[in-house]
Amino acid sequence: MIHKLENRAEKIDPSHFELLKVLGQGSFGKVFLVKKRSGRDAKKIYAMKVLKKASLKIRDRERTKLERNILADVRHPFIVELYYAMQTDGKLYLVLEFVKGGDLFTKLSRDFMFSEQDAQFYLAELASALSHLHSLGIIYRDLKPENILLAGDGHVKLTDFGLSKEYFEDEDKKAESFCGTVEYMAPEVVSRKGHDHVCDWWSYAVLMYEMLTGKLPFHGRDRRETMNQILKAKLSMPNFLRQESQLLLRDLFKRNPKNRLGSGPDGPERLKRHIFFKGIDWNALFRKDVKPPFIPMLSGGKTDETDTHWFDNEFTRRTPRDSPAVPASAGANRLFRGFSHNDEPEMQMESKFRNEVPDGFFLTNVPYDGNQDKTFHTQFEMLNSIGKGSASEVYKCQHKTTKKLYAVKGLQNEGMRDDEIQILLRYGQHPNIITVKDIFIEKETKDTFTVYLVTELMTGGELFDKILRQKQFSEREASAVMKTITQTLAYLHKAHVAHRDLKPSNILYADESGDASTVRIVDFGFAKQLRHENGMLMTPHFTKNFVAPEVLSKNSYDVSCDIWSLGCIMYTMLGGVAPYKISEGDSEEVVLKKLSESDLCLSGGNWNHISASAKDLIQQMLSLDVKQRPSAEQVLDHEWIRNGQNLSNSNILTALADPLSANRLIGTSIGVISQARGDKTNLSLKTPAASGLFLRRKKKERG
The missing domain is CATH 3.30.200.20 (Phosphorylase Kinase; domain 1)
Incomplete structure (x- = not known):
């Protein structure tokens, strides 16, 4: 419960x-x-x-x-x-x-059909919800107007998960049930050939067609005729629909699910980038900052x-x-x-991590009747190491049932910061923040336990690695990436959350598309939510090449430290090297001296090919005077971000004298780990056989 x-x-x-x-x-x-x-x-x-x-x-x-x-x-x-x-x-x-606010069926029945602009809004919110379900390995299987509610503020709420099912990554283990409302069923569901989450995008297309035309695309005199039309009939496309709408419908109404828009690892992102959704700010949409076209009138x-x-x-x-x-x-x-x-006294140890978890969040291994032995290792198979976070090694893992791949890191309570889990649970549903998929809290001894934090797996790689792999990167693309990162920072800063370790290795792509919308901010091991009356932080957590001078000077600081780090990232992205020539062996005193006394180089080399507006923004973000440094919202309003689509599309990588050397320098820069944590940063995720809990269970079995 x-x-x-x-x-x-x-x-x-x-x-x-x-x-x-x-x-x-x-x-x-x-x-x-x-x-x-x-x-x-x-x-x-x-x-x-x-x-x-x-x-x-x-x-x-x-x-x-x-x-x-x-x-x-x-x-x-x-x-x-x-x-x-x-x-x-x-x-x-x-x-x-x-x-x-009632359901969409009632509104659609009353209005008969929606304008394409109104339909775009509802379909965008539904795409966001469906993509999230699919990322969790869930097929919805009953998308129709009756199951879409309208909240009092006009935003949609997907409900009724009675026909939903977990799906498997293996093609041999597809769902086979004939279920749902027949008019909205995908061909592979009707034919009982086996289906996965892609069947939801066919139902989504039916819903879109109904919104825009007031009728169903396939509807016979009886159930059998409707099913036959779904399998064989030609789609009738009304001429009054805009070309963009027709194109999206044709991309979704593919009888072969492998060809259907929404399929594949980057399917949801490709759908969101479709021309039909031009003008949709997916981050603002997620935050409910986009005004709904209709607000239900309430009698009370x-x-x-x-x-x-x-x-x-x-x-x-x-x-x-x-x-x-x-x-x-x-x-x-x-x-x-x-x-x-069933309340368990032993759960008191976990309560400090759960007290501020958002309403409705579920920790998988909460003991309840019939589920006492659900642990990370019973649910997931540990695979290879994929990197090192601020507090532990990060591994790839695979869910044993769904076969979906995730990332996991293990944190021991001695060196663990409560803030990381709480911040990720509260704000991790933002589309550009890494999403927590599961949490396991497992006792090792009476006073110690390990937390396994399972997150989505980022398959696109680190920011700069991805840029250099594609061998083509323009100032226009850099602006788009910076806009996504800054929008995410603005979201965090609005909640008074400072990331405190913003650097290229903590900015990853979710998939191989390289699209700026797939960028994610990861590793919140140093993150902190400001709670003091003066809204200031004191503890110095940082990575040398990207640390703000006020953090190093041991003075109080606030979320503007992230803006400095963002400026360093932008400088490195456009210039090919990190600013201020900081080396791995530099002491904190030397780093602070370089930041305070060195001039910021914005001329010569690659900078001869960079716009004046880019240089202006960098100078503002790397201001030594915190009061002069812009907020995330002000960065978003800068012309280099605001008018990024008008920037040059020329390849700036070719302007680097030695891009490989630049990449090696960047790699060295982002590999620097702060010494502020001491030995506690050297935790690693052990195999199950090394776990005290595992050993005690084996001993009990032998006994």
């Missing part, structure tokens, strides 16, 4: 919720509007889905349990959030966020959390009553072991 941990001793059950209204009812149960009676979230309004165990068929029971697990794992601004899950002998309870006003204006009054006028249910069979109850949470 997904407790909010306001009190580990509190056992959540249905009596903790006051029934307010009935929102809907089906053959398996009801959905209520409820209010929490007590706890940290007392008086908060939720939607509570109540299912009768005895009414669920065996297949539906399994799907309900999977729905609970998926919703527990997922946190995304455009996906409905699960807060609690619980059960009694006869019923299952899922407590979800209350989305009070925006402040009325219990407003049900957009729900059918056939249900809302009924008296809410959670009637008794027949107890389920022993077999059914065995299946739902682990659906509810």
Whole structure:
């Protein structure tokens, strides 16, 4: 169960919720509007889905349990959030966020069709949600207007994961179930030839077609004829649609899933770069900074959390009553072991990492009934080392069931900083921040434990390595990369988070496309959220070539230290070498002297081919006077970023006298590790056989 941990001793059950209204009812149960009676979230309004165990068929029971697990794992601004899950002998309870704007089906029925601009907005938010699900190894399988809710602020919320399924990377292990709403099914689902997550992009195309035309692309007189049309009929494309819309529809309506837009490792990024989505700022969209085309009118006003204006009054006028249910069979109850949470005293050790985890986030190895032995090594296979982070070695790993590849680093509590986990959990869903996929907290001794942090795997490589591999890089591309990094910094700084170790090796590409939108900021081992009254930091954490002078001078500093580092990255990207000629052997005093006394070289060599506006921005970011240094928002407003599309597209790599030497210098620069952490930075991830927990278990087995 997904407790909010306001009190580990509190056992959540249905009596903790006051029934307010009935929102809907089906053959398996009801959905209520409820209010929490007590706890940290007392008086908060939720939607509570109540299912009768005895009414669920065996297949539906399994799907309900999977729905609970998926919703527990997922946190995304455009996906409905699960807060609690619980059960009694006869019923299952899922407590979800209350989305009070109704569903897209109602709006589409009323409007008949959407303008292409309105459709672009809804489709962009849905693409963001689906891409996130697919990155977690989840096929949604039931995309249709009825399952897309509109929040009170007008943004979409994907709901109803009853037909969702985990998918496998192996082509031989595709899902084979015939499920979903037939008009939205992909050909490979209809033909039962096996399907993976790409089937969702066909359903997405059907939804897009319906939004833009007011009708379904394939719809026969009966189920059989509809299925036959999906498999064989020619797509009818209305002439009134813009060329961009027609092109996207044709790219999505590919009967061979391998040719369908959205397939392949870079499929979601290619879809986002499609001309149909021109003008969409995906970062702003994720932050909900893009204004929705429609805000649902609420009869009780925006402040009325219990407003049900957009729900059918056939249900809302009924008296809410959670009637008794027949107890389920022993077999059914065995299946739902682990659906509810069982408080364990030994979890107190973990509480300090969970107290500030965002609502709805789920730690995989939280012990619950029937799941006591779920550990990193039972779920993942450790593969090769892929690098070293600020606090430990980073390894590639593979999920044993889905076969998806991830990255993992192991952190021991003696040298571990709580901030890294908390910051990644709070802000890691940003599209340009590395995403945490799973966390395992495993006791080694009475007082020690190891945290395994599983994240998405960056396959595109480090920023500068990627630039030099492609042998073509222009000032226009540099501006696009800088814009993505700066937008991400602006997002962090708005939340008063300083990264404190921004450098080229901590900026990676998610895939091989090289597109600026796929850049991710990684390694938050030094990151800190400012909490003091004066909003300043004191501890000097840094990498020499990219450290701001105020950090080295042991004075207080703030998030502007990241702007200095950003300036160093931009300088190195355009000039081919790091600024100020800092070497690996330089002491902190020597580095500070070079920063304070050396002139910034912006002439000669490669700089003869760089624009004046680029040099101006670098000078501003590398200002020794912190007060004169621009904020991330001000950097975004600089003409070099704002008008980046107008910059030269000439290859600046050819201007380097010796690009290979420059690359070696960069490699040396980014390999410098701060000494501020002492020996605790030398932690490495050991094999399972080296784990005390593993040895104790083997001893127990032999005994």
